[in-house]
Amino acid sequence: MSELTIAPEAVRPFLDSYGRMLLIRLFEQEMHRLFLRGEVHGTTHLAAGQEAIPVGVCQALRPDDYVAGTYRGHGHALAKGTEAEGMVAEMLGRATGTCGGRSGSMNVIDRAHGLVGCYGIVGGSIAAATGAALSAKRQGRVAAAFFGDGATNQGYFFECLNFAKVLELPLLFVCENNWYGEFTPMQKVTAGADIARRAEPFDVPARVVDGNDLFAVVDAAREAIDRARAGGGPTLLECQTYRHYGHSKSDPAKYRPPGELERWKERDPLDLARLRLLEAGLTEQELASVEEAARRELDGAVEAALAAPYADTTVEATEFAPA
Amino acid sequence: MSTLEFRVAIRDAIAEEMERDESVVFFGEDVAVPGGVFMATPGLHERFGETRVFDTPISELALAGAAYGAAVTGLRPIVEVMFGDFMGLAMDSLVNQAAKYWYISNEQGSVPLVVRSAVGAGGRFGAIHSQIHGTWFQGIPGLKIAFPASPAEAKGLLKAAIRDPNPVIFLEHKRLYPVKGDAPPDGEVIPLGRARVARDGGDLTIVSIGKGVADALMAAERLAADGVGAEVVDLRTLRPLDVETVLDSVSRTNRIVAVEEGPRTGGWAAGLLGAVAEAGLHDLDDAWIVATEETPVPYSPSLEDAFLPDNARIVESVQGRLGAGMA
Numbered sequence: 001m002s003e004l005t006i007a008p009e010a011v012r013p014f015l016d017s018y019g020r021m022l023l024i025r026l027f028e029q030e031m032h033r034l035f036l037r038g039e040v041h042g043t044t045h046l047a048a049g050q051e052a053i054p055v056g057v058c059q060a061l062r063p064d065d066y067v068a069g070t071y072r073g074h075g076h077a078l079a080k081g082t083e084a085e086g087m088v089a090e091m092l093g094r095a096t097g098t099c100g101g102r103s104g105s106m107n108v109i110d111r112a113h114g115l116v117g118c119y120g121i122v123g124g125s126i127a128a129a130t131g132a133a134l135s136a137k138r139q140g141r142v143a144a145a146f147f148g149d150g151a152t153n154q155g156y157f158f159e160c161l162n163f164a165k166v167l168e169l170p171l172l173f174v175c176e177n178n179w180y181g182e183f184t185p186m187q188k189v190t191a192g193a194d195i196a197r198r199a200e201p202f203d204v205p206a207r208v209v210d211g212n213d214l215f216a217v218v219d220a221a222r223e224a225i226d227r228a229r230a231g232g233g234p235t236l237l238e239c240q241t242y243r244h245y246g247h248s249k250s251d252p253a254k255y256r257p258p259g260e261l262e263r264w265k266e267r268d269p270l271d272l273a274r275l276r277l278l279e280a281g282l283t284e285q286e287l288a289s290v291e292e293a294a295r296r297e298l299d300g301a302v303e304a305a306l307a308a309p310y311a312d313t314t315v316e317a318t319e320f321a322p323a
Numbered sequence: 324m325s326t327l328e329f330r331v332a333i334r335d336a337i338a339e340e341m342e343r344d345e346s347v348v349f350f351g352e353d354v355a356v357p358g359g360v361f362m363a364t365p366g367l368h369e370r371f372g373e374t375r376v377f378d379t380p381i382s383e384l385a386l387a388g389a390a391y392g393a394a395v396t397g398l399r400p401i402v403e404v405m406f407g408d409f410m411g412l413a414m415d416s417l418v419n420q421a422a423k424y425w426y427i428s429n430e431q432g433s434v435p436l437v438v439r440s441a442v443g444a445g446g447r448f449g450a451i452h453s454q455i456h457g458t459w460f461q462g463i464p465g466l467k468i469a470f471p472a473s474p475a476e477a478k479g480l481l482k483a484a485i486r487d488p489n490p491v492i493f494l495e496h497k498r499l500y501p502v503k504g505d506a507p508p509d510g511e512v513i514p515l516g517r518a519r520v521a522r523d524g525g526d527l528t529i530v531s532i533g534k535g536v537a538d539a540l541m542a543a544e545r546l547a548a549d550g551v552g553a554e555v556v557d558l559r560t561l562r563p564l565d566v567e568t569v570l571d572s573v574s575r576t577n578r579i580v581a582v583e584e585g586p587r588t589g590g591w592a593a594g595l596l597g598a599v600a601e602a603g604l605h606d607l608d609d610a611w612i613v614a615t616e617e618t619p620v621p622y623s624p625s626l627e628d629a630f631l632p633d634n635a636r637i638v639e640s641v642q643g644r645l646g647a648g649m650a
Contacts, residue, residue, distance in 0.1 A: 126388070131396070166380060320488075
């Protein structure tokens with residue numbers, strides 16, 4: 001765990017982030033349960049175990065900054081501020097969903113919270129955030145792309161590292177390295193087996209970050225965001241983490257060596273954050289209160305979503321936005 | 324009336340819209356300082372500055388993705404993907420991101436984006452610098468596809484495309500760049516999705532788009548000398564496709580030939596004739612297509628000239644088809 005010290009007055013945002021991380025964990029567990037019940041359709045990609053990364057980055061961002069997420073994007077949306085009720089309803093295909101049931105699990109868009117989109121094609125978030133950074137540069141904002149280790153073998157990754165650097169865009173490349181691209185180990189398909197080092201020839205600063213440590217993520221993100229806002233261009237953060245579930249709902253993750261998941265669970269990001277907050281002087285009671293609030297929020301969201309009607313087939317869809 | 328060169332029409336449309344709207348930006352490969360490989364955009368960089376008009380790396384994935392990302396966060400990008408053939412690389416951002424955004428976001432916002440490219444054969448550029456990618460995108464809901472036939476149309480359609488809140492694929496036939504034509508009235512904006520009757524005639528309807536319209540008009544002149552009155556419809560956009568204007572024409576002429584620079588399988592002409600048959604079969608005496616062979620565009624001048632449906636091919640086809648019926 002990182003050795004960063006926190007001033008007492010700075011603890012509150014971390015406590016809020018801990019609550020948000022727990023909300024995401026509960027959300028993913030609930031999606032797993034609702035999927036097995038047939039309420040979540042098609043497929044879904046769960047991010048349990050990876051919560052500290054989007055929550056830490058979004059804690060360091062301002063509300064009007066932009067993020068682009070992936071098909072494993074429930075946490076990206078919830079971290080950026082998307083309401084849990086809308087997200088649950090979206091997963092369930094309900095009219096009250098964030099996108100009215102039109103996007104589903106993999107493609108959520110939430111403009112009001114600066115979520116440019118989540119992208120079903122590996123690497124798509126990188127280019128979308130690069131474009132958002134073009135706008136952000138004019139607007140005094142910053143953009144962040146979340147993507148997995150698999151995306152670092154896509155053309156999007158290399159083209160956008162170069163593009164963002166030559167234009168000095170205010171952009172964070174946030175790699176959530178969970179060590180598996182779908183079902184295949186990262187080292188087996190990634191030449192050099194070192195993601196952070198891939199930024200070096202582009203003169204893009206890079207940091208390897210303990211992606212299970214909220215405090216380390218916030219620290220690294222702040223440094224990158226400060227650089228971006230000051231006109232210093234993009235940064236790559238390789239945040240190392242682990243997903244608790246398989247790649248998608250069709251994947252039992254049998255390719256993982258025995259004991260690997262258990263070892264990572266010993267460094268569960270929620271446990272680490274909790275411990276650190278206690279060390280920072282918060283009481284069990286204060287933590288319990290935040291935990292209870294997260295549970296209530298998700299329970300209420302699920303209840304409301306299950307009661308909501310399915311997306312309305314009588315609403316006439318328009319192909320184009322009106323001029 | 325003053326005249327306007329096609330490539331200048333493109334430049335003027337961009338300049339006027341950039342003047343009108345601060346959020347319009349323009350970027351692509353070699354478009355800013357060099358002014359574009361077809362010299363369509365010189366002077367814009369000097370006039371509007373590096374932050375609004377800039378050269379990019381040769382990175383079509385990044386270019387198209389960045390255009391999309393910028394368009395959903397407040398800018399109105401015009402990007403140039405130098406040759407239409409390169410659109411294969413840009414396809415993910417345009418098809419999977421830009422085209423779907425308005426619908427899957429539940430209409431939270433749209434993607435005001437224009438992607439310009441030089442297209443078409445006849446320049447001896449070979450198989451991979453001569454294609455027309457309009458049909459690659461025609462089946463994608465959420466995209467508009469414009470393909471001007473003249474300088475005035477290039478200016479008016481491009482101005483409309485830049486103002487449109489939706490993603491527009493804009494095709495510029497490379498053999499039209501040096502063409503001069505009548506300048507349009509100041510400030511003319513041509514709505515996307517409406518075809519134009521370019522020439523009246525009572526015996527048959529020739530439908531085309533882009534450079535094919537000029538070929539159709541020349542063919543119509545030659546047919547007139549034989550006493551055949553050909554009406555020419557310029558589609559202007561492939562999506563939305565203005566079937567109504569074509570049906571209206573066919574209701575008067577009862578015959579339709581669609582002239583497409585591209586293979587008939589999967590082409591726009593086949594789709595259009597299908598739509599005309601579906602809604603206007605009672606008006607039809609004949610319907611057919613003049614298209615290219617089902618091969619890539621060849622390089623050699625002899626092969627390429629034989630490959631392309633020019634005005635002579637249209638005349639020959641009409642004469643052969645009407646034959647006894649018209650004599």
